[in-house]
Amino acid sequence: MGLLINRRQTDRKESALDFFNFVRLVARIYERINWFSFSTNFPQERGSCCYNQYAVYRYYGSRNGLSPRSYLDSAKDYSATGKQLNYIKATYDKHICANVITMVGFGRGQFKQLGVTQDAVYLLNPNDSGLVYFIAQHELYKLTFDWFKMFIMCDEHKWVCDRWPPVIEN
Template sequence: MLLWFLLINIGLSRAENWESLVFVISDSVHGDVLNSKCSQFSETFCLYGYLDDTEKIVDKTSLWDEKYNQVFNIVVGRTYQELNWFSMLDEELGRCCEFQNSWYEEQGRLKGLSPLEYLARVSDFNATGKSLNYIKIVRSTDCGSIVSQLGFGTGQLKVEYDIPIPPEARESLILAQKTMLYFFEKLDNLRRLVDFDWFRAEYVCKTKPHHCY
């Protein structure tokens, strides 16, 4: 179910650990479908999921049984609103739990994580050890290119874009935030200025302050 894309890897080796907590920017004006969906439930951000793209050898005999997906559903059903982890599926938009469970199945259970282990990762809003490692650019406007998703974790930066503009394009990159826009002159400036502390202060803490203590 998860949407995967063609990515530009910036200095990334497949052998390197790459894990990212991915967020969708709330934006009903400039962004794509996911941004618009998110804006129905939050003024700032929505959690998209925890992604692990590290190559690992998992002993299939040690995998948690599929029945534990039910445990994950029960637990995440109690916490998804606090995490702004709303379903992006049309048939359960804003609710739980098919969307969230698909993340656990693909990025958790099949990689050897228990329901609680995956939930601990997807709910870890601590800035320690997290750097900007994922950017999605969805479209271009007269003022610059719109950034729709950001991810923070370990590993080198990956940039995905839905428009035929290379990451080194000399134009502004734009992040929406409620009634204002953040402009970054180049991709390097966004990489340098946007860390998880900045994202928490400008997006998370304004609507979910308990994640910032």
């Protein structure tokens, strides 16, 4: 979805060129970093770019003092430093008695869950590989950013693990 920032980073004011500069930068990379639009406000750009991505930047980046380049540089930082599981969005599937994870977030801040049924296992089905990961509620601590990189991201984006190799502890 992008980088969600909830407090001011600098005193920078929004520029009239922010839209142009942001779109110029993100249009080159949105596919590489899987930042596709799922916007209901702009259905014509679903699966592509750039109004929804700009709206996310404007709300979380620009209003908090970040230039388009500094926001995107931060969003493309796949190091694990300072990134803990802080968000899970899921849909409970009563047929398999599991919380099917639709979105995860890593960063700083309090852990939040949306759409989760307590006491149900979590299911993560990340891609078309046929792999399914089941995670018990008491084992969510194992869902680290490095684990996510190794078992989810690097399957499709090997360059992420080449540049920021995950460290998995047993």
